[in-house]
Each structure stands twice: as C-alpha cells, then as structure tokens.
Amino acid sequence: MNMTDMGPLNLSKVMREIENDALLEMEHFTAQRADCINVPRGAKLAFAPSLASEKERAHIAECIWCSRLLTKLRAVEHPAVALLYAARWQRLPAADQTEVARHVEACARCKTVGALGRLFGSGWVEEVHAGLRTALDDAFVMPGTVGLNKGATAARKNEHEVFETAEWTVTMQREKNDLVVDVYRQADGQAHEHAYLFLVGAGNTIEVDIPLGHIGDSWTGNRRLTNRWASDVDPVEISVIVTEG
Amino acid sequence: MKPVDEKEKGLVDRARKGDEGAWNELVRRHRGPLDRWIFRSGVKTVEDRYDVAQNVWIKVHKGLRKFGGTAKFSTWLYKIARNCSFDHLRSIPPGVRQDQRVDTEEESQPRREQRDESTSSVENDYIAKMIVTKWLGEFQPAEHRETLWLHFVDGRGSTEIARMINESPQTVNNRIARALQKLQREMQRLKGQRR
Numbered sequence: 406m407n408m409t410d411m412g413p414l415n416l417s418k419v420m421r422e423i424e425n426d427a428l429l430e431m432e433h434f435t436a437q438r439a440d441c442i443n444v445p446r447g448a449k450l451a452f453a454p455s456l457a458s459e460k461e462r463a464h465i466a467e468c469i470w471c472s473r474l475l476t477k478l479r480a481v482e483h484p485a486v487a488l489l490y491a492a493r494w495q496r497l498p499a500a501d502q503t504e505v506a507r508h509v510e511a512c513a514r515c516k517t518v519g520a521l522g523r524l525f526g527s528g529w530v531e532e533v534h535a536g537l538r539t540a541l542d543d544a545f546v547m548p549g550t551v552g553l554n555k556g557a558t559a560a561r562k563n564e565h566e567v568f569e570t571a572e573w574t575v576t577m578q579r580e581k582n583d584l585v586v587d588v589y590r591q592a593d594g595q596a597h598e599h600a601y602l603f604l605v606g607a608g609n610t611i612e613v614d615i616p617l618g619h620i621g622d623s624w625t626g627n628r629r630l631t632n633r634w635a636s637d638v639d640p641v642e643i644s645v646i647v648t649e650g
Numbered sequence: 651m652k653p654v655d656e657k658e659k660g661l662v663d664r665a666r667k668g669d670e671g672a673w674n675e676l677v678r679r680h681r682g683p684l685d686r687w688i689f690r691s692g693v694k695t696v697e698d699r700y701d702v703a704q705n706v707w708i709k710v711h712k713g714l715r716k717f718g719g720t721a722k723f724s725t726w727l728y729k730i731a732r733n734c735s736f737d738h739l740r741s742i743p744p745g746v747r748q749d750q751r752v753d754t755e756e757e758s759q760p761r762r763e764q765r766d767e768s769t770s771s772v773e774n775d776y777i778a779k780m781i782v783t784k785w786l787g788e789f790q791p792a793e794h795r796e797t798l799w800l801h802f803v804d805g806r807g808s809t810e811i812a813r814m815i816n817e818s819p820q821t822v823n824n825r826i827a828r829a830l831q832k833l834q835r836e837m838q839r840l841k842g843q844r845r
Contacts, residue, residue, distance in 0.1 A: 420782060434700060446670060448711060470700065470704070481712060
C-alpha cells in the first residue's frame with residue numbers, strides 16, 4: 406500500500422508499534438500500582454474493612470483504583486452468611502457493620518438470610534457464632550459456612566424438607582421416629598470428605614456428621630439417619646447450617 | 651491442541667483455594683496478554699483498560715470455583731476479557747466514544763511547513779502512526795477492530811479469525827476490505843493536502 410509521497414505504508418509494522426506503545430504505557434501504569442490490593446484480598450476486605458492492616462487502610466484511602474475495586478466487589482459479592490448473622494446481632498466492628506448493613510439494605514437475598522433471627526434464640530448458636538467469628542479472619546471467604554436456608558412451611562406439611570443453596574441441597578424426611586438426612590454437594594473439583602449439619606431448633610440442636618462420597622460426575626453426597634426426630638426437634642423451627650470439611 | 655500447562659493448572663487450583671501467592675502469579679503471567687486483548691477490542695485509554703482488566707479479574711475470582719479446567723485458563727480469560735471490553739464500549743455514549751481518539755483531526759494532518767524535500771523517516775513513521783491510529787479509532791463499531799489486529803498484526807487468515815470470533819469468513823473478509831478502503835480514502839485525502 407502506497408503512502409502518498411512518504412513511501413509504502415507497512416500497515417503490520419505500524420500497527421505493531423502502536424500496540425507496543427500501548428502495552429508499554431500499561432506496564433508503567435501498572436508498575437505505579439504495585440501496592441494496590443489484589444482481588445482476593447479485596448473480596449475479604451469488601452465487607453470486613455476492619456481486617457485491613459494500617460498500611461492497607463492508608464493506601465485504600467488514597468487510591469481511587471482500590472476504592473473502585475472494593476465498590477465493584479460489594480456490588481457483585483455477598484457477605485458470608487456468618488457476617489450477615491453477626492451484623493444482624495450488631496457483633497461486627499463499626500466499619501464492617503456499616504458495609505454489611507448497606508449491602509443487606511439493597512440485597513433481597515441477604516435480607517432474607519440475615520432475617521433468620523430466630524436462629525439466635527439458643528445459647529448453642531451464640532456459641533457457634535462466637536467460634537465462627539474467632540475463626541473468621543482467614544476463613545470466611547473460603548469454604549466454611551457455605552450454605553444456610555430456612556425450609557418452606559408448605560414442604561414441611563409432608564414432613565419432607567428441602568434446603569437449597571447454590572452449592573448444597575439437603576433433604577430431610579421423617580421415617581417413623583428417624584430423621585433421614587440426604588446431603589448433596591455440587592462437585593467443585595475439590596475433595597470434600599464430610600458435611601457437618603447443625604439442625605437448629607427452637608431450643609435444641611442436632612449435629613450430624615455425614616461422610617461424603619461421589620454421586621455421578623456432578624455431585625458428592627450421602628445419607629445419614631438420626632433417631633432424634635420426634636423427641637428433640639420442633640419441625641416448624643428447623644434451620645440448617647451446612648459446613649464442609 | 652496444545653498440551654495442558656500443568657504449572658498453570660496447579661496455580662489455578664491453588665488460587666481457587668484462596669492462595670493469594672498463586673493468584674498473584676496468575677495475574678502476573680496473564681497481565682500483558684490480557685491488556686493486549688482489551689486494547690485490541692477497542693478500549694483505548696490506559697485508565698479504561700485498567701478499569702476493564704479489574705472487571706475481568708473480579709469475574710475470574712468469582713468464577714474460579716466453577717472453572718472446571720477442561721478449557722485452558724487463557725481461553726476462559728479471553729472470553730471474559732472480550733465480554734468485559736464490549737460491555738465497557740457499549741456503556742460509552744456515541745458522542746463520548748469519538749473523544750476516545752488520542753489525536754484530533756488537526757493533529758493527524760501533517761502541517762505544510764513541516765514538509766520539505768527531505769522529509770525524515772522519523773517524521774514519516776510518526777505520521778504513519780497518526781494515520782493508522784486515527785483509522786483504527788474511527789473504525790466502527792469498535793468491537794470489530796480486533797479483526798484488524800488479528801489479520802494485519804498476527805497474520806491470521808479469515809477462516810481462522812472467523813472461528814475465533816464466531817463470525818463467518820465472509821463477514822471477516824468484508825470487514826477487512828471495508829477497513830482497507832477507508833484507509834485508502836484517508837491516504838488519498840492526505841495526498842491531496844500535501845500537494
């Protein structure tokens with residue numbers, strides 16, 4: 406291709422140079438942002454800013470890109486269930502409380518989960534919550550408390566309960582005086598050996614440890630019987646917390 | 651088919667489990683290619699590209715748990731980058747989009763007093779860059795610009811490009827021909843001005 410009186414235009418060469426200039430510009434731009442927090446760290450801090458170190462806090466206050474990252478993460482992520490409970494009971498540091506409350510206000514899903522206030526009626530749940538909070542710092546964005554749901558009353562009429570989250574499905578069924586619990590976890594490429602279920606009633610709690618095994622390609626799961634149905638659990642009050650190990 | 655990069659697979663697994671070191675290594679490995687894709691998609695300023703890259707990594711972080719590893723990580727990353735880039739471009743009102751050009755009409759035209767009989771090659775290179783930058787910047791819709799990079803810089807044929815961007819080879823050929831005609835017209839116009 407002729408380039409008028411300036412000689413032939415080597416389009417490929419020129420485009421390559423333009424691209425290299427742009428990439429070089431980005432290299433400089435990125436190098437100036439070496440102290441910026443990465444996405445996993447941002448995901449941890451989005452709803453728990455109190456976990457930030459002094460250095461991180463100072464940087465975030467000054468850096469529009471880190472502030473923007475946190476804002477974006479707050480729009481696409483949900484606080485961990487344990488954080489929602491803790492916020493519900495005003496147990497979080499002020500900064501965390503503010504962020505979680507702001508999210509809950511705008512998020513129907515978290516509003517529902519956070520509204521399960523009856524869970525906190527028992528001393529056991531208080532204790533579990535305290536334990537979770539202690540362990541939260543490094544754990545709450547990682548597999549920990551991964552699912553919680555409250556059963557629908559309609560399903561309970563048949564004494565057959567289904568709890569579902571994005572990753573877990575738990576069904577419970579009464580067989581005479583036994584409670585049959587099935588746990589299914591969508592395969593995520595990781596090996597999960599156990600599911601721990603805490604069936605939280607109005608004043609009673611049943612803990613069920615269920616070893617998990619493969620079910621087809623997509624699921625792991627298993628079934629466990631307990632014989633505590635009739636005596637210990639008021640079916641109207643059952644909620645489930647599933648954690649994995 | 652390229653062999654699976656076992657080291658990368660390991661990094662993805664570790665990043666999925668929350669290893670920030672592995673995450674940082676993944677980002678370091680793919681930062682350059684990612685920026686190249688975003689740039690080629692038509693996102694121009696360095697700030698906008700950084701912003702889009704941030705969106706990409708957020709999506710990667712969120713999707714990592716479900717990333718099965720059957721596809722290459724870079725293939726998956728490219729798809730996300732393409733979508734994020736196009737989302738960004740679509741979010742810019744048409745009037746503003748014009749402002750993305752780094753050069754103005756005036757700047758892109760060589761000034762008459764600069765021209766003498768011994769126009770240097772440096773100057774020619776500069777002018778060539780101006781013209782091509784303007785040409786690329788004005789090629790609409792911006793989403794189609796990646797075709798030009800794939801063809802003129804990477805030297806890929808229309809069939810291969812068509813497969814990559816999920817279009818027909820005929821569409822790719824038309825796009826390239828239309829772009830070349832436009833460049834030709836721009837150069838004719840410049841030739842007229844320099845006389």
